[in-house]
Each structure stands twice: as structure tokens, then as C-alpha cells.
Amino acid sequence: xxxxxxxxxxxxxxxxxxxxxxxxxxxxxxxxxxxxxxxxxxxxxxxxxxxxxxxxxxxxxxxxxxxxxxxxxxxxxxxxxxxxxxxxxxxxxxxxxxxxxxxxxxxxxxxxxxxxxxxxxxxxxxxxxxxxxxxxxxxxxxxxxxxxxxxxxxxxxxxxxxxxxxxxxxxxxxxxxxxxxxxxxxxxxxxxxxxxxxxxxxxxxxxxxxxxxxxxxxxxxxxxxxxxxxxxxxxxxxxxxxxxxxxxxxxxxxxxxxxxxxxxxxxxxxxxxxxxxxxxxxxxxxxxxxxxxxxxxx
Amino acid sequence: xxxxxxxxxxxxxxxxxxxxxxxxxxxxxxxxxxxxxxxxxxxxxxxxxxxxxxxxxxxxxxxxxxxxxxxxxxxxxxxxxxxxxxxxxxxxxxxxxxxxxxxxxxxxxxxxxxxxxxxxxxxxxxxxxxxxxxxxxxxxxxxxxxxxxxxxxxxxxxxxxxxxxxxxxxxxxxxxxxxxxxxxxxxxxxxxxxxxxxxxxxxxxxxxxxxxxxxxxxxxxxxxxxxxxxxxxxxxxxxxxxxxxxxxxxxxxxxxxxxxxxxxxxxxxxxxxxxxxxxxxxxxxxxxxxxxxxxxxxxxxxxxxxxxxxxxxx
Numbered sequence: 049x050x051x052x053x054x055x056x057x058x059x060x061x062x063x064x065x066x067x068x069x070x071x072x073x074x075x076x077x078x079x080x081x082x083x084x085x086x087x088x089x090x091x092x093x094x095x096x097x098x099x100x101x102x103x104x105x106x107x108x109x110x111x112x113x114x115x116x117x118x119x120x121x122x123x124x125x126x127x128x129x130x131x132x133x134x135x136x137x138x139x140x141x142x143x144x145x146x147x148x149x150x151x152x153x154x155x156x157x158x159x160x161x162x163x164x165x166x167x168x169x170x171x172x173x174x175x176x177x178x179x180x181x182x183x184x185x186x187x188x189x190x191x192x193x194x195x196x197x198x199x200x201x202x203x204x205x206x207x208x209x210x211x212x213x214x215x216x217x218x219x220x221x222x223x224x225x226x227x228x229x230x231x232x233x234x235x236x237x238x239x240x241x242x243x244x245x246x247x248x249x250x251x252x253x254x255x256x257x258x259x260x261x262x263x264x265x266x267x268x269x270x271x272x273x274x275x276x277x278x279x280x281x282x283x284x285x286x287x288x289x290x291x292x293x294x295x296x297x298x299x300x301x302x303x304x305x306x307x308x309x310x311x312x313x314x315x316x317x318x319x320x321x322x323x324x325x326x327x328x329x330x331x332x333x334x335x336x337x338x339x340x341x342x343x344x345x346x
Numbered sequence: 347x348x349x350x351x352x353x354x355x356x357x358x359x360x361x362x363x364x365x366x367x368x369x370x371x372x373x374x375x376x377x378x379x380x381x382x383x384x385x386x387x388x389x390x391x392x393x394x395x396x397x398x399x400x401x402x403x404x405x406x407x408x409x410x411x412x413x414x415x416x417x418x419x420x421x422x423x424x425x426x427x428x429x430x431x432x433x434x435x436x437x438x439x440x441x442x443x444x445x446x447x448x449x450x451x452x453x454x455x456x457x458x459x460x461x462x463x464x465x466x467x468x469x470x471x472x473x474x475x476x477x478x479x480x481x482x483x484x485x486x487x488x489x490x491x492x493x494x495x496x497x498x499x500x501x502x503x504x505x506x507x508x509x510x511x512x513x514x515x516x517x518x519x520x521x522x523x524x525x526x527x528x529x530x531x532x533x534x535x536x537x538x539x540x541x542x543x544x545x546x547x548x549x550x551x552x553x554x555x556x557x558x559x560x561x562x563x564x565x566x567x568x569x570x571x572x573x574x575x576x577x578x579x580x581x582x583x584x585x586x587x588x589x590x591x592x593x594x595x596x597x598x599x600x601x602x603x604x605x606x607x608x609x610x611x612x613x614x615x616x617x618x619x620x621x622x623x624x625x626x627x628x629x630x631x632x633x634x635x636x637x638x639x640x641x642x643x644x645x646x647x648x649x650x651x652x653x654x655x656x657x658x659x660x
Contacts, residue, residue, distance in 0.1 A: 187594075187639050193632075286617075313499075317488075320492065321488050325487035328483065
């Protein structure tokens with residue numbers, strides 16, 4: 049009896065049984081840069097969610113006597129041309145970025161993944177039609193596609209989310225398609241078919257979960273891209289319309305006062321840089337943690 | 347190789363056809379009457395009806411499409427509402443500007459990105475490697491328009507080293523052209539430099555571990571020859587794939603950079619057309635940009651087949 053237990057202990061020692069989830073977590077959070085990214089993302093979400101409570105001043109209240117002030121104790125990041133507090137506007141701008149990011153990425157990932165699954169699993173003419181449409185969308189630079197759609201639909205936050213979402217569909221579709229192409233050759237999928245499972249069941253219960261790790265990486269990275277795209281559109285003046293505080297339009301507003309108050313343009317840019325960087329760092333961390341080829345080395 | 351090229355070419359033709367449908371569709375997804383939207387609120391019903399007739403909007407969709415495509419093939423993409431002249435002419439003036447900026451940025455990003463990636467892979471774990479890795483992470487995340495504004499502030503306004511806006515053709519005044527292009531080209535190139543450096547580093551690291559590299563070392567070859575002839579050529583395949591994807595992003599970067607530096611190119615044209623709801627111009631610009639991207643991707647695909655014989659025969 050004791051001998052058996054001892055043997056089990058030896059086995060447990062030589063083959064450490066850590067669950068895949070815990071191993072991934074350890075790889076991810078074991079690196080300081082990834083941890084930094086996670087902290088930055090939480091700070092960003094916190095600021096966006098609590099903007100009304102943590103903003104020192106009203107972001108929309110104009111005070112023309114107090115315009116273009118340099119950073120001071122009353123206005124930590126100074127004020128803009130209308131005397132509005134830059135820091136408060138920065139906090140409110142985080143809400144727009146987060147909202148656009150979440151909605152655009154959710155929309156793009158749901159549609160893109162579905163199209164990729166269907167095209168790859170059913171193949172044939174469906175595959176051809178879907179993938180050629182995706183090729184077409186990929187012939188244009190995302191920003192040109194987004195501008196064209198935004199021009200047709202008009203500006204405003206909803207249309208911006210739709211156009212950014214449409215611009216990101218191809219990447220999800222392509223990635224899901226590639227994943228499913230190799231997964232569907234596996235024996236367990238064949239077994240499912242032999243048992244008589246429906247196509248939907250195979251796609252959603254078997255193919256999708258197995259194709260998911262790289263998709264979650266793409267979703268994380270795309271949060272950053274969507275926020276960057278929204279900022280770009282707002283900077284150009286197509287996206288979020290004034291007086292709503294958005295980081296891109298704040299940079300554009302500040303551009304005219306570069307010599308008098310450079311902080312106006314610099315601060316929102318730093319915010320965009322940090323948030324996009326955070327999503328990229330976490331995305332890279334996830335990629336390494338979920339990559340089966342790196343299992344054992346990390 | 348020839349069949350491979352022909353197959354790629356045919357695929358491009360199919361996509362090109364779909365691109366014409368996409369460009370054409372832009373005017374169809376406008377909610378309401380496109381003619382009324384283009385003319386604005388002050389237009390009289392007669393004016394709107396005239397424009398509808400001029401743009402063939404009062405015919406069935408298939409006829410509209412046929413009319414648009416058959417004219418497009420002959421180089422007539424319609425009359426810009428904003429410029430009141432042939433949009434083909436407007437594009438012909440602006441195309442060289444954007445092409446110049448794009449080609450210079452691509453060259454810069456290929457040279458710098460691949461060189462930085464090779465140095466990092468060869469000197470893995472060194473200070474240079476860490477610095478480049480940090481810079482690459484920042485380069486991917488930085489908003490290019492903001493980078494442009496930083497450049498304008500420091501190198502233009504504070505130091506006075508570089509002009510802060512505009513564009514001059516290199517055939518007119520070469521040095522002024524170079525000075526004016528430095529900042530826009532660097533801004534357009536930075537994201538691609540960063541992405542290419544990362545990809546080059548990781549694919550070089552993959553290749554360096556291979557047996558044939560060890561063989562090359564043990565044969566007593568020089569480091570330079572091993573890295574450039576043996577390792578780089580094999581590491582290039584994923585880099586070229588990435589370059590194909592980066593191409594359209596660099597072209598897209600011109601939209602932002604031309605806006606920041608006030609350069610009259612294609613990017614600026616699509617932005618101003620978006621503002622003035624000049625859909626004739628938007629259709630034309632998207633079509634032309636898509637053709638340029640398709641053509642460039644075709645070149646990438648062909649070089650890909652040349653680099654990796656397995657692709658040619660599959």
C-alpha cells in the first residue's frame with residue numbers, strides 16, 4: 049500500500065501535472081511587460097467606467113477667461129481654447145475609445161468568425177463566394193474602406209463603429225478559415241460526422257473551440273487597432289463630432305495651438321499610445337501562452 | 347512558374363471585378379437619394395433630377411453599373427462634383443505624389459526593418475536587441491498622425507530644421523523635395539519598420555537554429571555569408587508574406603500623413619471628397635487604390651513563388 053503511494057508520488061514528481069490553463073496563466077503573467085499591459089488595460093477600463101466620478105472638472109464646461117492655460121494645480125494638464133480641462137476631457141475620451149473598440153471588435157469577430165467557419169466547413173461555391181468577397185475587402189487599405197463607408201453612412205459614433213467593424217471582418221474570416229481548414233481533417237471531426245452530428249454542432253462544439261486560441265489573440269490585438277482607427281478618424285474629423293471629447297479630435301484641436309500649449313496635442317497621443325501598446329503587449333503575451341509549439345519551453 | 351503566375355493573374359482579375367462592384371456599391375448604400383445628398387440642402391428638385399440623370403441614377407442598377415464600368419475602362423471615371431472636372435485628371439495630378447511617398451516609405455521600411463531584425467536575431471539578448479524590441483513595440487502602437495505632429499513641433503517649429511508642410515516634386519527642386527519628404531516618409535514607414543523588424547527577428551531566430559546553418563558554420567564560412575546567404579534567404583518567406591499585408595497599410599498611411607503635412611495626394615483627396623460628399627471622386631479613388639494594391643500584391647505573390655518552390659507547384 050505504502051509502496052503504491054510512494055510510486056504515485058514519484059510519478060507526480062517526475063510529471064508535474066499542471067493544468068493547461070494554469071500553465072498559460074503562469075507564462076502570461078510571469079513576464080513583467082505583459083503584466084504591465086494588463087495593469088494599463090485595467091486602468092484604462094477603470095478610467096472609462098468612472099470618468100464622471102474621477103474627473104476633476106466638467107469636460108464640457110467652457111471658461112473663456114481660462115483658455116489655453118499651461119498645466120497647473122487647478123488644471124493638471126492645462127486647458128484648451130475654450131478653457132475646458134484637458135485631463136477631464138482625456139478621461140471622458142477614454143469612454144469613447146473603449147466603447148468603439150468593444151462594439152467594433154465584437155461585431156467584426158462575430159461576423160468574421162461565422163463567415164470563416166461556414167466558408168471553410170462547407171467549402172464549394174460558398175467558400176468561393178465568401179473568400180472572394182473577403183479578398184475584395186482586403187484589396188483596400190482599411191482606412192480607405194472605413195472612410196468610404198463612413199462617407200456613405202455619414203459620421204457619428206454608431207456609423208464609425210460599423211465602418212471600423214466592417215474593416216476588420218476580413219482578418220477574422222481569414223484566420224478562422226485557415227484554422228478550420230487544418231482542423232477539419234482531424235479524426236475526431238470525421239468521427240462526429242460518422243455519428244451523424246449536424247454541421248452546426250460540429251462547427252460550434254468542435255471546430256470553433258479548437259480554433260479559438262489564435263482568435264482570442266487577434267481580438268486582443270484588434271482592440272488596440274480599433275482604438276487607433278477611431279482616433280485616426282476623429283483626428284481627420286470624420287469620426288466623433290465635437291463637442292464630444294475623443295482623443296483623436298483633441299489632438300486635432302490642439303494642433304493649432306502647438307506653440308502656445310503643446311500639451312493639448314501631446315497628452316491625448318500619449319494616452320492612445322499607452323492603451324494600444326497595452327493591448328498589443330497582452331496580445332503578444334496571450335499568443336506565447338496559448339501557442340502549443342512553445343509548450344514545455346515556457 | 348508560368349502556370350503559377352497565370353493562376354495568380356486570373357485570381358486578380360476576379361478580385362478586380364469584385365472591386366469594381368465594391369466601388370460602385372458605395373453610392374448604393376447611401377441612405378436616401380445620393381444626388382440630393384451630394385448637392386446639399388439648398389438644391390432645387392430640378393437640380394437634383396438633373397444630377398440623377400447625369401449620374402444615371404434614374405436607371406436600373408445593372409445599367410448604372412455597366413455605364414460606370416464601361417466608361418471606367420476607357421479611363422473616364424466621371425466628373426468630380428467638387429473640382430468640376432474629370433476625376434481622372436485630378437487623380438493623375440495626385441497619383442505621383444502618393445506613389446513617391448509610398449515607394450520611399452516601403453524602401454525605407456524594408457531596408458531598416460530587415461536590417462534591425464537581423465541585428466537583433468544575431469545579437470539576441472544584447473542591449474541593441476532590447477532597445478530595438480522596445481522601439482518596435484512603440485512603433486506599432488504609436489498613432490502616426492500624432493508622431494507627425496511631434497515631428498512638426500520639434501524639428502519644424504522648435505529647431506527649424508525641416509519644412510512642416512507641403513510637397514515638391516523631386517524633378518522640380520530635388521533638395522527641397524527631399525527636405526519636405528523626410529518627415530512624412532518616416533511617419534508612414536515607422537509602423538512597417540516596427541512590424542518588419544519583429545517578423546525578421548523571429549523568423550531569423552527560427553532559421554538560425556536549423557541544422558544547415560550549423561553545417562554552414564562547421565564548413566568554416568564567414569558569419570556574413572552565413573547570415574546573408576544561408577539564413578536570410580530562408581527567413582525571407584514569412585517576411586515577404588508580411589510585406590504583402592503591410593503594403594496596403596503603408597498606402598493607407600498616406601491618408602493620415604497627407605492630412606497632417608497638408609500634401610495634395612490621393613489620401614488627402616479621399617479625405618476631402620468624404621467631407622464634400624463627392625461620391626464620384628470616392629468611387630474613383632477607391633478603385634484606383636485597389637488596383638494599385640492588387641498589382642503590388644501580385645508582384646509580392648510572384649516573388650513569393652520565386653523564393654519558395656513549394657508554392658509554385660502546389
